[in-house]
Amino acid sequence: MKLHDPILTPEESKEFEKSILGDSQLKAYKAMELAGEKLADSLCAEFGKYLGASPSVLGLVGAGHNGGDALVALARICKNISGLKLTVAIPKMQKLRPNTLKAFWRLQNSFSGKNLEIIDISELEKIVGKHFDLILEGLTAMSFTPPMRGDLKNAIISANRIQARLKVSVDIPAGAYTLPQSTVFKADATYATGIAKTTLFYDFNKPFAGRIRYLDIGFFDSSENPYNECKRDFITRPDALEFLKILRPSASDKRGYGHLFIVGGSQSYPGAVMINARAAIRGGCGLVTAFVPEPLAPAYAAMEPSVIWVGCPQDESGALALESFGLIKARLKYASALAIGSGLTASTESTALVCEILKASEPLPTVLDADAIRPQILAAAANRKLLLTPHEGEFLRIAPDTSDCALLETCKIYGCACALKSSITRISDGKNIVRSTRGSPVLSRAGSGDILAGLSGALMCNPNLQSPMDAGICASQWLGISAEKAFYSACSEAPLASSDIIKFISSGL
Structure with missing residues (x-):
């Protein structure tokens, strides 16, 4: 089971592609077809409903293979969405590379009616006043190096001025480089075709790349791939969750799929542990038991009867009291994993309670979230499989900053x-970093991290996953795709609550 592929520099990417494709125009075109078609299918699956019926589309096509990818994608989008009106801005035919020209003729020959308009890329400024539903940009690729030509600069400036509901780049936004540039195409989403390049992940390029989607076209399938062992920077594979789709044995028992104990909740943050539990029970656990303050338990049992709710004494602040320890300790022998911290608060008693639970449950795999991410609690959590799920503010309690180096060293x-949760969640074990790019601003709201903690706890019970890092990778991917499904349903990122995202966990597979 392979969960991630390496992220390469543009130079490494060129060398690696060369080793796979050689000088074969046929192999290069097959790769172009696969990349373009996967891009189109992925785009339509996430944004097709958002674009609406009979959308107007502008294709910005360069002379190289990135332009060819865009042309193949445009042809596929036209096939997927009926009534589409397409404008293609492209250089003169004699400037196109052979495979890009081939892709252009195929697009033109497949398009019937009056819904196709071809303009020269140099005339892009003339349509600045128009509005499109989608702009698909494939002007340059990883081979771009400054200084930028005047005609390319003018095309990017014009493209950024044209209004569109969705702007998408193929592989790398035009103008983006390994150093900051003054003129870069500003995309809402970038589809990394075949290889995810380091260019996309520089902080100065993030505002231009938008949402990053990695498209696997088989480049890393070979066991002879030289980068798996020597790289420390990876991206989650699109098929990372395939193992969760496999049929379970017909003679199954709930105890065979793990028993997650959740400890959290308080009068101040009563909803967090409910979100935990609802995510966990949908994350594949056979049993979920949640230990919460006593006043919350009856209502929670009525709201989510699939979970075992155990009411515990609370302290004067409404958080779990230290005297809850005896009740929890008596049941620890039934647990497969622990998820602790969501809605807990930092009360003195609840912190002491968590430390005692961890000392009494040394072998159990554990997820720590929110207020459980503190130095004294981490000290009590030693010598076990341990996954932390902090946002950046929580991470700063245990680290000097949120850089890659600090993440590696803290682990x-x-x-x-x-x-480490953010627009791109970084999962590390102290040796490598895997970047999870799925999801969207749908997740920029209270409670989304509680879903992640619940899914992580469920996956820590899964025997197919070898490590806490694997659980973090899969949980982040699952949450991200679930958020994308919620967006697709609502056609907006605004009218959604984190509890709505839980409804899409099943379709997130």
Whole structure:
């Protein structure tokens, strides 16, 4: 089971592509077809409903293979969405590389009616006043190096001025480079075709790349891939969750799929542990038991009867009291994993309670979230499979900053894996970093991290996953895709709550 592929520099990518495709125009065109078709299918699956019926589309096509990818994608989008009106801005035919010209003729020959308009890329400024539903940009690729030609600069400036509901780049936004540039195409989403390049992940390029979607076209399928062992920077594969789709044995028992214990909740944050539990029970666990303050348990049992709710004493602040320890300890022998912290608060008693639970449950795999991510609690959590799921503010309690170096070093210090939540979630075990790019601003709201903690806890019970890092990778991917499905349903990122995302966990597979 392979969960991630390496992220390469543009130079490494060129060399690696060359080793796979050689000088074969046929192989290069087959790769172009696969990349373009996967891009189109992925785009339509996420944004097709958002674009609406009979959308107007502008294709910005360069002379090279990135332009060819865009042309293949445009042809496929036209096939997927009926009534589409297409404008293609492209250089003169004599400037196109052979495979790009081939892709253009195929697009033109497949398009019937009056819904196709071809203009020269140099005339892009003339349509600045028009509005499109989709702009698909394939002007340059990883081979771009400054200084930028005047005609390319003018095309990018014009493209950024044209209004569109969705702007998408093929592989790398035009003008983006390994150093900051003044003129870059500003995309809402970028589809990394075949290889995810480091260019996309520089902080200065993030505002231009938008949502990053990695498209696997088989480049890393070979066991002879030289980069798996020497790289430390990876991206989650699109098929990372395939193992969860396999049929379970017909003679199954709930105990065979793990029993997750959740400890959290308080009068101040009563909803977090409900989100935890609902995510966990949908994450494949056979049993979920949640230990919550006593006043919350009856209502929660009525709201989510699939979970075992155990009411516990609370302290004067409404958080779990230290005297809950005896009740929890008596049941620990039934647990397969722990998920602790969501809605917990940092009360003195609840912190002491968590430390005691961890000391009494040393072998159990554990997820720590939110207020459980503190130095004194991490000290009590030593010598176990441990995954942390902090946002950046919580991570700063245990690390000097949120850089890649700090993430690696913090994981080494505490002997843990960490899924550091952000627009791109970084999962590390102290040796490598895997970037999870799925999801969208749908997740920029309270409660989304509680879903991640619940899914992570469920996956820590899964025997197919070898490590806490694997659980963090799969949980982040699953949450991200679920958020995309929620967006597709609503056609907006605004009118959604985190509890709505839970409804799409099943379709997130």
